[in-house]
Amino acid sequence: MSGAALSFANRRKFSNYAWVGLSASLSVGIAAILLLIVLYVVISGIGAVNWAFLTQVPHPVGVPGGGVGNGILGSTIIIGIATLFALPVGLLTGIYLTLFAPRPLADVLRFAADVLASVPSIAIGLFAYEVLVAPFHHFSALSASFAFSVLMMPLIIRTTESAIRLVPIDMREAAVALGATELQTLFRCILVAARPGIMTGLILAVARVTGETAPLLFTAFGSQFWVVNPNQPMAELSLQIFTYAISPYKIWHDQAWGGALLLILAVLALSLTARLLFRGKTTASL
Amino acid sequence: MPARGLGRHAFMSIVKAAVAVFCLVLLGLFLVLLVGSWPSLRHFGLRFLWTSRWDPVANVFGGLPFIYGTVVSSLIALLLAAWVGILSALFLAEFAPRQLSGLLGILIELLAAVPSVVFGLWGLFVLAPVVQNVIGPALQAVFGFLPFFQGVIYGVNMLTASLILTLMIVPTVMSISRDLVAGVPGRYREATLALGSTRWEAVRYVVLPMVKPGVFGACMLALGRALGETIATTMVIGNRPSISASLFAPGYTIASAIANEFTEATSNLYISALIELGLLLLVISILINAAGRLFLARISREGGPA
Numbered sequence A: 001m002s003g004a005a006l007s008f009a010n011r012r013k014f015s016n017y018a019w020v021g022l023s024a025s026l027s028v029g030i031a032a033i034l035l036l037i038v039l040y041v042v043i044s045g046i047g048a049v050n051w052a053f054l055t056q057v058p059h060p061v062g063v064p065g066g067g068v069g070n071g072i073l074g075s076t077i078i079i080g081i082a083t084l085f086a087l088p089v090g091l092l093t094g095i096y097l098t099l100f101a102p103r104p105l106a107d108v109l110r111f112a113a114d115v116l117a118s119v120p121s122i123a124i125g126l127f128a129y130e131v132l133v134a135p136f137h138h139f140s141a142l143s144a145s146f147a148f149s150v151l152m153m154p155l156i157i158r159t160t161e162s163a164i165r166l167v168p169i170d171m172r173e174a175a176v177a178l179g180a181t182e183l184q185t186l187f188r189c190i191l192v193a194a195r196p197g198i199m200t201g202l203i204l205a206v207a208r209v210t211g212e213t214a215p216l217l218f219t220a221f222g223s224q225f226w227v228v229n230p231n232q233p234m235a236e237l238s239l240q241i242f243t244y245a246i247s248p249y250k251i252w253h254d255q256a257w258g259g260a261l262l263l264i265l266a267v268l269a270l271s272l273t274a275r276l277l278f279r280g281k282t283t284a285s286l
Numbered sequence B: 001m002p003a004r005g006l007g008r009h010a011f012m013s014i015v016k017a018a019v020a021v022f023c024l025v026l027l028g029l030f031l032v033l034l035v036g037s038w039p040s041l042r043h044f045g046l047r048f049l050w051t052s053r054w055d056p057v058a059n060v061f062g063g064l065p066f067i068y069g070t071v072v073s074s075l076i077a078l079l080l081a082a083w084v085g086i087l088s089a090l091f092l093a094e095f096a097p098r099q100l101s102g103l104l105g106i107l108i109e110l111l112a113a114v115p116s117v118v119f120g121l122w123g124l125f126v127l128a129p130v131v132q133n134v135i136g137p138a139l140q141a142v143f144g145f146l147p148f149f150q151g152v153i154y155g156v157n158m159l160t161a162s163l164i165l166t167l168m169i170v171p172t173v174m175s176i177s178r179d180l181v182a183g184v185p186g187r188y189r190e191a192t193l194a195l196g197s198t199r200w201e202a203v204r205y206v207v208l209p210m211v212k213p214g215v216f217g218a219c220m221l222a223l224g225r226a227l228g229e230t231i232a233t234t235m236v237i238g239n240r241p242s243i244s245a246s247l248f249a250p251g252y253t254i255a256s257a258i259a260n261e262f263t264e265a266t267s268n269l270y271i272s273a274l275i276e277l278g279l280l281l282l283v284i285s286i287l288i289n290a291a292g293r294l295f296l297a298r299i300s301r302e303g304g305p306a
Helices: A002-045 A051-055 A069-100 A103-117 A121-136 A141-165 A169-177 A182-210 A214-218 A237-245 A250-277 B002-044 B064-095 B098-111 B116-143 B158-182 B186-194 B199-210 B212-228 B231-236 B254-264 B268-301
Strands: none
Touching: A002 A250, A002 B064, A002 B098, A002 B116, A002 B158, A002 B199, A051 A069, A051 A250, A069 A103, A069 A141, A069 A182, A069 A237, A069 B002, A103 A141, A103 B002, A103 B268, A121 A141, A121 A214, A121 B002, A121 B212, A121 B254, A121 B268, A141 A182, A141 A214, A141 B002, A169 A182, A182 A250, A182 B002, A214 A237, A214 B254, A237 A250, A237 B116, A237 B231, A250 B098, A250 B116, B002 B268, B064 B098, B064 B158, B064 B199, B064 B212, B064 B254, B064 B268, B098 B158, B116 B158, B116 B231, B158 B199, B158 B212, B158 B231, B186 B199, B199 B212, B212 B268, B231 B254, B254 B268
16 A cells, blocks of 8 residues: 555656656757757868958859858848848837827737738748849849848837837836927937847847848849949858858868858857847847 | 927828838738739639649649648647757746756757758758768668658658758747746745645646647747748758658758749749749748737736736
């Protein structure tokens, strides 16, 4: 009798340890995979990264050397233009839906931002192609910027909203009590207090598109040359990595790892910056 | 005074213009894809969804192999990611010491920030050979009697794609579930423990059921992410438009088909068929995500588990 009871208790204890152990090893395992991937990329890529790699254009197959300089420049230009477009639209829409929109309209806009956030990037690439590539019969960096800005907008809208909501209502009331107009309250009080949150959203949005490749395939298209004209096909770092990786040449595979190292460093640095900026405040909605 | 009113008026006009641009982008997205896929929609009708002949030369397009590949790879990824994600969420929220929990949480969430082209690169050169030489033969030795694990083992195949997708969506399941579990008030655990339960029993039978709809919602969001993933899948799934029961055979997904073939599509019908695939993907993703958000909203509207 007591033996049976004891074995039942033992079984429950054992199952307790087994499940806790399993959950511990799974979470450590997944975290280890991240470190493994980063480590692998560093080890495989570090050999390819040097001054020439950062500053030269790709060489033809068989010619050693060459780099991803034009890709880095292209990424900067494409993401820069995308930000110029997405930031005002996203920021102002976020402000409108939080502070000015009547209730049902605010709900509709919030829903719209969520819908847009869940659209796969490849579909947004098709959209950009149909709107900005097909009518003009040539690929362009501008169309890539447009696709990226569509990807960034919902993120910026939702982070702007949550950043503004985190500003205590007392602060707003204090500003109004001091005689500030609605716009003065907005610009000198609410937006100042919400700035770290908005910056976090912006950085996360930039990080998101920095790691994005799919829409570029039929918008920016890629290029072997230095291109600064946004109306032309342009090289982009993540696109170059993709092209090199699926090529059959060992020498290009090495360059792909080098590019991946640059890309992963950039994206992780952006994500960590965003985290530090917004430390302690919830980012669960992102 | 009038000057101030004018300033507000001007500002509100700018704001409303921005909102209009945003709405236009969203509506334009649907409209443009619908118009773009119209020739294919009219030509193939619903047949497009369940025929599997994809023949650009004959201008005949059936999307079934891509739909099959997308659904199967994403569902396998979800199955694995749900287990791994929920269990690690429980560990981080319930069992781990605070500092370890914080560190592991950051690492797992950073996994979500790794660019998909890097996942693809790693999957292609590191994971694919492991699947071909280690995981594949092992699965075949044990479960070889099942049709899923028969036939020649390729390196780039459905299984490799599913595994990469799993890694990409685990952070979504983990971080949402962890926050939900951590939000359950302590008194429920204490009451259960006081009744003589083990810590696992308290978590499994009391805490987890309270946040079940939310965890389910997190899984839906993760599924949405897996369905739309393009570059990583394209690099490791093998890109062969055929339906095979074996997970060791190459497959194809909707997103990869668009990525690989769109710039090479020559006929208008071909382009239109690819855009229809994109429209299909868009609709499915939005529905899945909306369902996920609905489940999550249920949890937060009830003010967490009361």
